[in-house]
Amino acid sequence: MTLTRETVLAALKSIEDPISGNDIIEAGLVRALTVEPEQVRFVLEVSGSAAAEYEDVLNRAKEAVENLDSTQSVSAVMTSHSTPKTPPDLKPNHRAEPKGPEPIPGVNNIIAIASGKGGVGKSTVASNLACALAAKGRKVGLLDADVYGPSQPRMLGVSGRPASPDGKTILPMRNHGVTMMSLGLMTNEDQAVVWRGPMLMGALQQMLGQVQWGALDVLIVDLPPGTGDVQMTLAQKAKLTGAIVVSTPQDVALLDARKGIDMFNQLGTPILGMIENMSTHICSACGHEEHVFGHGGVNAEAAKLGVPLLAEIPLHIDIRLAADGGAPIVVSKAGSSQASAFLSLADQLIETGVA
Numbered sequence: 181m182t183l184t185r186e187t188v189l190a191a192l193k194s195i196e197d198p199i200s201g202n203d204i205i206e207a208g209l210v211r212a213l214t215v216e217p218e219q220v221r222f223v224l225e226v227s228g229s230a231a232a233e234y235e236d237v238l239n240r241a242k243e244a245v246e247n248l249d250s251t252q253s254v255s256a257v258m259t260s261h262s263t264p265k266t267p268p269d270l271k272p273n274h275r276a277e278p279k280g281p282e283p284i285p286g287v288n289n290i291i292a293i294a295s296g297k298g299g300v301g302k303s304t305v306a307s308n309l310a311c312a313l314a315a316k317g318r319k320v321g322l323l324d325a326d327v328y329g330p331s332q333p334r335m336l337g338v339s340g341r342p343a344s345p346d347g348k349t350i351l352p353m354r355n356h357g358v359t360m361m362s363l364g365l366m367t368n369e370d371q372a373v374v375w376r377g378p379m380l381m382g383a384l385q386q387m388l389g390q391v392q393w394g395a396l397d398v399l400i401v402d403l404p405p406g407t408g409d410v411q412m413t414l415a416q417k418a419k420l421t422g423a424i425v426v427s428t429p430q431d432v433a434l435l436d437a438r439k440g441i442d443m444f445n446q447l448g449t450p451i452l453g454m455i456e457n458m459s460t461h462i463c464s465a466c467g468h469e470e471h472v473f474g475h476g477g478v479n480a481e482a483a484k485l486g487v488p489l490l491a492e493i494p495l496h497i498d499i500r501l502a503a504d505g506g507a508p509i510v511v512s513k514a515g516s517s518q519a520s521a522f523l524s525l526a527d528q529l530i531e532t533g534v535a
């Protein structure tokens with residue numbers, strides 16, 4: 181059976197909202213419903229204080245859709261907002277509250293750095309891009325939203341706990357001209373953090389709304405890899421200028437990058453372009469070039485998807501050493517050819533008015 185939006189909506193209508201007594205569609209709790217041949221996705225948006233009550237509702241809603249077709253994968257996540265308000269209604273001809281992604285006061289542009297797959301160098305690109313933009317005189321913020329493996333404190337050489345003088349707002353940290361905040365600074369580095377959905381949404385919203393970012397030309401957001409609830413929440417809560425998708429040239433990475441691009445398309449986030457990282461290996465001893473992961477795969481994919489290829493970053497030990505040492509290559513070896521790829525990426529973003 182091929183699922184349609186109507187059959188999925190009908191299944192979701194069989195689930196009752198325990199608070200209003202209406203079904204969850206009528207109650208306007210279901211957001212971002214997408215029905216694709218291989219996957220159905222939706223978000224259950226509830227009030228923060230009621231999140232615990234809705235875990236069972238989420239499970240039953242997911243089950244109701246899974247029961248329609250057992251071969252179809254169903255991804256359902258819960259997001260919560262902190263102040264109780266009437267959620268918008270999905271019904272046609274119903275006046276919904278104007279609600280959606282909002283700008284962060286004082287922040288002109290928000291650019292998400294994403295990847296379909298882990299370890300392709302997304303955080304390396306985010307830190308170097310932030311430092312490159314700062315070096316070019318832009319006011320830059322970097323939000324490390326990679327909640328599962330925050331690496332920006334190490335990459336930017338920042339440590340210590342951010343202060344909160346009034347107990348409400350959080351003062352960000354600063355290094356290499358970049359204003360930064362990371363969940364890694366709120367948790368112990370060696371401690372595994374288990375995030376429950378609503379907690380994670382709360383933490384992300386806190387970092388967007390309560391951190392005193394000040395006036396910024398651009399806020400770079402380092403996302404976790406993949407297409408999960410952090411990406412969805414960010415696109416729903418913050419008005420993104422666009423997303424940049426980082427990939428290595430291997431087929432397996434490209435496959436995941438494509439999923440990432442699909443997700444942003446569905447969320448209505450413009451794709452600013454793709455970046456091929458670890459494009460060419462340059463031997464630090466003899467300068468010999470080798471295509472360890474293949475070459476040109478991202479360019480071909482970008483052309484197929486009709487998005488620009490913004491940069492090809494070489495695989496070079498200096499980039500890794502700089503990242504591990506807390507001073508990204510654009511800071512520690514600003515004149516090197518490895519740094520120039522990031523600096524020209526920054527130039528392009530400034531020229532196109534997005535940073």
Ligand SMILES: Nc1ncnc2c1ncn2[C@@H]1O[C@H](COP(=O)(O)OP(=O)(O)OP(=O)(O)O)[C@@H](O)[C@H]1O
Nearest residue numbers: 298299300301302303304329494495496499500503
């Ligand atoms: N172009 C490059 N040359 C050399 N080393 C690189 C390059 N890009 C990334 N690395 C190294 O590869 C490792 C993974 O990079 P990074 O942490 O940026 O990936 P990621 O996509 O953010 O990973 P994840 O999100 O899964 O944590 C790091 O040790 C980084 O220093």
